Amino acid sequence: MSKLKKLVKATQNIISEPSLLNLVLDENSVREQEHFQKYPNLKTLPLLSFDELLGxxxxxxxxxxxxxxxxxxxxxxxxxxxxxxxxxxxEIGTWRGESVWNVAKNIDNCYTLNLSKKEMMDLGWNPKYAELHGVLSKKNPNIKHLESNTKTFDFKSLNQKFDLIFIDGDHSYEMVKHDTEKVFENLMHENTIVVWHDYAYNPEKVRYEVFKAILDALPTEFHQHLYHVQNTMCAVFVKGNFKTKTFESPKTPESLFKITVKQNSF
Structure with missing residues (x-):
């Protein structure tokens, strides 16, 4: 099919289904150009290896x-x-509860915040999808499951600061920016570490909608503490003096991870 025919076909589809235009506007390449217009000198975060971050x-x-x-x-x-x-x-965003379940093996005081089942159902989400939220983490009675929309949740009501925070809720620009602002306004102390999931679609492809939201939510002086943890989809805010590397894609492998897979019944 010629480019002209594709354009005509695409236009016809958008006219008949206007919501398809959102797919174009949300395309990562479009978000990338928006990002570069505001942050031409910060096209990606510096790469931070596990051994450099963890010691x-x-x-x-x-x-x-x-x-x-x-x-x-x-x-x-x-x-x-x-x-x-x-x-x-x-953490913000529970899904099946794998993240907080693993963290709770090292930390006793764990909170996770997610929409309630009723809120998810009211949004028209798949009932089984709503039902499966926290299916793993709720097996640990010590994990505190909070149910609320971050738009209306009173973060100050927690009345404490946290050492480690994971932001993994709605990944739209608006909500990543909102959740980041609320976390930094209410839950941080001097040495808090913040991790964002889905800063990247995969370890070699930045998700610019999320990236720009993080940068826009934080004061410019905080940008120097932001990194992309190598071999993950995560960005991290952490203070310290680290040796970093420049992002590249495709990436020349530096680490070979040994993964032992052991299946257990659930």
């Missing part, structure tokens, strides 16, 4: 379902490793 090579076991919408093993390994010697943890 030792990555060595941790994680529990995963390995199903749609989940995290990479390295994403969960990052959180669980950062949780060592921390006292409290807060």
């Amino acid at each position: 030792v090579p990555l060595d941790v076991d994680v529990d995963l379902f390995v199903l749609d919408g989940g995290s990479l093993p390295t994403d969960i390994a990052l959180l669980k490793s950062l949780a060592q010697n921390k006292k409290n943890y807060f």
